Amino acid sequence: MSMGSVDKSKYKTRNVLYSFRHALEGFGMAVKEERNMKIHLFFTMVVVLLGFSLQVSKIEWVLILLCIGGVITLELINSSLENLVDLVTEEFHPLAKKAKDMAAAAVFIFSMVSILIGLIIFIPRLW
Secondary structure (H helix, E strand, O other), X not given: OOOOOXXXXXXXXXXXXXXXHHHHHHHHHHXXXXXXXXXXXXXXXXXXXXXXXOOOOHHHHHHHHHHXXXXXXXXXXXXXXXXXXXXXXXXXXHHHHHHHHHHHHHHHHHHHHHHHHXXXXXXXXXX
16 A cells, blocks of 8 residues: 555445445435536426326336436436546546536436426326
C-alpha cells in the first residue's frame, strides 16, 4: 500500500442490510440534492395517480413501471457520474464535458421514450 492510500477493505459491507441502507441513503441524497430527481419523482406521482384513476391494464402498468424505473435509474447514474467527474477535476476539460453530456443525453432519451409510451397509454383514455 502506498503512502496516503486508504485500506478500502475496512469500508466494505459484510452485511446485506447495510448494503440496502447505503443504497437508500444514496437515493435519499439524490432526492434531497438533485433538482432533476425531484422533477422525475413529481411526474412519477402524476403518472401513478393517472394510472390508478384511468385503470390501466397490467401490461400497461408493467410498461409504466419499467419507464419509471429506467428514468430514475439513469438519473442516479447521471448524477453519480457528474459527482465523480467533479471529484476528479475542477477545471474545464472537454472529456469531462463529454462524459457529463452523454450521461445527461441517456436520461433525456429514455425520458422522451417514456413520455411517448405514456402518451400511447393515456391519450386514448383521456380522449
